[in-house]
Amino acid sequence: MIRSLRSVHLGAVLACGLLASPVYAAATVNATPRYDAAQRLFRLDAGGVTYAMGVNADGMLQTLYWGARLPASDTLGPALPAPERSSFDPAGALTPQEYAGWGGAMTATPALKVRLDDGNRDVVLRYDSYRVENDGLAIVLKDAQAGVAVTLRYTADDATGIVGRSAHIKNTGKQALTIDSAAAATWNLPRANDYSLRYLTGTWAGEWHLQTRPVTPGATVLESRRGSTGDENNPWFAIGRGDAWNEDHGDVWFGALAWSGSWSIRVDEDILGQVRVVGGFNPFDFAYRLKPGEALDTPVFYAGYTRAGIGDASRLMHAFERDRVLPGGASAALRPVLYNSWEATEFKVDEPGQEKLAEKAAALGVERFVVDDGWFGARDNDRAGLGDWVVNRRKFPNGLKPLIDKVHGLGMSFGLWVEPEMINADSDLYRAHADWVLNFPGRQRSEGRHQLVLNLAREDVKAHVLQVLDRLLTENDIQFLKWDYNRNWSEPGWPEMSPGEQQKVYVAYVRNLYDILRQLRAKHPKVEIESCSGGGARVDLGIMALTDQVWPSDNTDPSDRLSIQDGFSYAYAPATMMAWVTGSPNWVNNRVSSLDFRFLSAMQGGLGIGANLLEWTPAEAATAKTYVAEYKTIRATVQRGALYRLLSPQGRAPWSATMSVAQDGHQAVLFAFQRQGEESRPYPTLALRGLDPQARYRWRAIHGKVAPGTPDVASGAYWMQRGIDLVMKGDLQAAGIVFEREGGRRATR
Numbered sequence: 160m161i162r163s164l165r166s167v168h169l170g171a172v173l174a175c176g177l178l179a180s181p182v183y184a185a186a187t188v189n190a191t192p193r194y195d196a197a198q199r200l201f202r203l204d205a206g207g208v209t210y211a212m213g214v215n216a217d218g219m220l221q222t223l224y225w226g227a228r229l230p231a232s233d234t235l236g237p238a239l240p241a242p243e244r245s246s247f248d249p250a251g252a253l254t255p256q257e258y259a260g261w262g263g264a265m266t267a268t269p270a271l272k273v274r275l276d277d278g279n280r281d282v283v284l285r286y287d288s289y290r291v292e293n294d295g296l297a298i299v300l301k302d303a304q305a306g307v308a309v310t311l312r313y314t315a316d317d318a319t320g321i322v323g324r325s326a327h328i329k330n331t332g333k334q335a336l337t338i339d340s341a342a343a344a345t346w347n348l349p350r351a352n353d354y355s356l357r358y359l360t361g362t363w364a365g366e367w368h369l370q371t372r373p374v375t376p377g378a379t380v381l382e383s384r385r386g387s388t389g390d391e392n393n394p395w396f397a398i399g400r401g402d403a404w405n406e407d408h409g410d411v412w413f414g415a416l417a418w419s420g421s422w423s424i425r426v427d428e429d430i431l432g433q434v435r436v437v438g439g440f441n442p443f444d445f446a447y448r449l450k451p452g453e454a455l456d457t458p459v460f461y462a463g464y465t466r467a468g469i470g471d472a473s474r475l476m477h478a479f480e481r482d483r484v485l486p487g488g489a490s491a492a493l494r495p496v497l498y499n500s501w502e503a504t505e506f507k508v509d510e511p512g513q514e515k516l517a518e519k520a521a522a523l524g525v526e527r528f529v530v531d532d533g534w535f536g537a538r539d540n541d542r543a544g545l546g547d548w549v550v551n552r553r554k555f556p557n558g559l560k561p562l563i564d565k566v567h568g569l570g571m572s573f574g575l576w577v578e579p580e581m582i583n584a585d586s587d588l589y590r591a592h593a594d595w596v597l598n599f600p601g602r603q604r605s606e607g608r609h610q611l612v613l614n615l616a617r618e619d620v621k622a623h624v625l626q627v628l629d630r631l632l633t634e635n636d637i638q639f640l641k642w643d644y645n646r647n648w649s650e651p652g653w654p655e656m657s658p659g660e661q662q663k664v665y666v667a668y669v670r671n672l673y674d675i676l677r678q679l680r681a682k683h684p685k686v687e688i689e690s691c692s693g694g695g696a697r698v699d700l701g702i703m704a705l706t707d708q709v710w711p712s713d714n715t716d717p718s719d720r721l722s723i724q725d726g727f728s729y730a731y732a733p734a735t736m737m738a739w740v741t742g743s744p745n746w747v748n749n750r751v752s753s754l755d756f757r758f759l760s761a762m763q764g765g766l767g768i769g770a771n772l773l774e775w776t777p778a779e780a781a782t783a784k785t786y787v788a789e790y791k792t793i794r795a796t797v798q799r800g801a802l803y804r805l806l807s808p809q810g811r812a813p814w815s816a817t818m819s820v821a822q823d824g825h826q827a828v829l830f831a832f833q834r835q836g837e838e839s840r841p842y843p844t845l846a847l848r849g850l851d852p853q854a855r856y857r858w859r860a861i862h863g864k865v866a867p868g869t870p871d872v873a874s875g876a877y878w879m880q881r882g883i884d885l886v887m888k889g890d891l892q893a894a895g896i897v898f899e900r901e902g903g904r905r906a907t908r
């Protein structure tokens with residue numbers, strides 16, 4: 160019989176002798192784990208998902224089921240190890256273990272690989288005990304002889320069924336050991352040979368390309384070796400079953416790693432169709448030494464399942480991020496409309512210039528004014544000044560206060576750009592502390608954008624960065640920081656540590672970064688932060704827990720942005736995604752586009768303006784003002800509603816369309832775009848999604864034309880079955896249509 164772990168908790172805990180003072184959460188949004196003592200089965204039922212594990216006769220903890228929620232009365236055990244298939248296919252490698260050590264006859268990718276100082280590298284993890292922690296389940300695996308204990312932590316979000324997994328790896332032996340690789344989790348999928356993988360790839364100004372490839376016997380590795388999240392791959396995956404999985408249909412398993420350092424997600428399929436997704440710290444150049452009694456915590460790897468296609472997988476991720484990951488959760492503020500002059504002025508920021516722009520921005524209805532790079536130190540270009548976070552008195556003779564007061568007087572909040580982890584060799588800080596950067600003594604220090612990376616793993620560097628930022632926020636009335644990070648690591652040495660400890664930099668750096676953000680937020684709770692990394696190279700669930708929004712790309716061309724924003728939306732919520740209206744022709748590709756197209760493209764996320772407002776004609780300013788006002792009437796729906804991708808812009812497709820439905824169902828917003836008009840083809844009929852079939856909705860156009868004969872009001876069923884026809888002629892056309900529900904509201908996810 161399966162019993163709720165909350166009810167058996169104390170007895171079980173005492174029986175195992177594990178937890179002296181159990182912590183009970185008064186109110187929890189995580190599901191209650193259940194345990195079947197007779198069969199040694201663990202089960203998490205949350206949202207539409209059941210996740211089950213069991214301890215087999217050999218003491219391995221193995222995955223039994225991960226999929227659609229099953230009745231509580233169904234038994235999912237017993238856990239039976241896979242039989243040895245041949246002398247080349249041992250049981251340990253074939254059994255879908257939750258967290259396997261590299262040891263015994265293991266040939267599959269292990270979750271953990273360890274070297275003991277005496278040369279032993281054999282770690283065979285076997286079930287030891289379990290306990291309920293305030294927020295979920297903890298299962299302890301051990302190899303007592305090797306002196307390794309691993310506590311696996313599980314949470315399951317009741318609303319979305321998303322399971323969070325991590326591992327706490329402890330040296331319980333008498334000698335030091337080194338961890339060569341440590342995953343947060345291994346996710347075992349049902350055995351099959353018809354899976355395909357979707358993942359995201361990119362480069363600077365070209366992030367968030369959606370890729371698809373079949374999962375076949377062999378390995379696919381998604382990773383960053385750059386020291387930070389990176390944009391070459393993003394730590395997100397989705398695996399679907401069969402040929403027919405799409406936006407609305409099909410089994411999809413998906414997940415994202417909450418880590419902003421080097422990471423890897425490896426998708427392995429063996430010849431028997433067992434698929435394992437192993438993700439965590441990137442094993443490349445990894446080594447983490449533990450003295451007796453010391454421990455390492457991995458990041459959390461979140462993953463979910465849906466039967467309703469990749470569209471639903473994205474909506475589940477969005478809801479989870481919105482309500483469970485982002486600071487403020489469900490009660491977080493909506494993203495204000497911001498202005499940023501980077502594309503207009505680059506480094507040429509000064510008090511009179513910024514004041515003029517602030518006046519123009521305020522007149523448009525902008526709510527936040529952000530001063531970008533160039534306000535500090537000797538920063539006239541990218542060759543100098545990084546590290547010297549003191550106001551440049553040539554540009555701002557009286558400090559930032561006059562500008563901040565002006566911005567506040569205009570009714571806007573004030574934001575400032577910083578890049579705290581970086582340093583130019585031409586800076587006072589580097590002249591004083593050349594030893595503070597990542598480096599291998601005596602070796603060349605490679606620069607990127609003329610800058611070096613401060614070694615945040617050092618406690619003195621961490622303290623300095625924290626103190627500088629704290630002072631900046633204490634001395635100035637700042638409401639927002641744009642936190643930039645513009646290069647990869649190189650020569651990642653930490654010469655102050657012993658050779659055996661230096662590679663701890665991969666973990667310590669990121670943990671200190673998180674700690675700085677945490678401390679700043681605690682001390683300055685009203686300050687919001689954007690994660691930017693030369694665009695979207697640091698977007699992940701780890702940084703998202705400590706920041707309020709992200710900058711997906713430096714590419715602000717509104718047509719390119721359609722693909723960028725679409726790719727972003729597979730993994731991350733529109734609530735986090737900032738998008739600016741900038742100048743035309745666009746600096747990236749010289750493409751000319753209308754202000755309407757630019758606004759409607761940017762309104763798919765958190766709206767910003769980054770154009771040179773001093774160059775806008777009165778007519779352009781009036782148009783912009785109307786769009787900003789319109790955006791404020793729909794932003795709750797766009798940012799926090801349920802997103803449906805109707806037409807995909809991937810692969811430079813000519814058409815793209817999305818719609819968002821408000822959480823309370825009162826409003827839906829449709830955005831449709833035509834990049835190229837070919838052969839005077841009509842725009843595809845758009846069948847809307849997510850409406851209440853019984854309710855009636857009246858439409859209004861922010862911009863664009865609907866076909867003659869379209870009713871003013873119709874049922875949700877009509878809009879979803881008959882759909883709506885738009886009239887678009889020519890290149891770079893766009894429409895924004897708002898559907899208002901007549902009468903009451905209803906709840907949606």
Ligand code: DGJ
Nearest residue numbers: 501531532691693694713
């Ligand atoms: C890279 C960012 O992505 C840009 O938006 C801008 O802030 C520049 N850095 C400033 O150096």
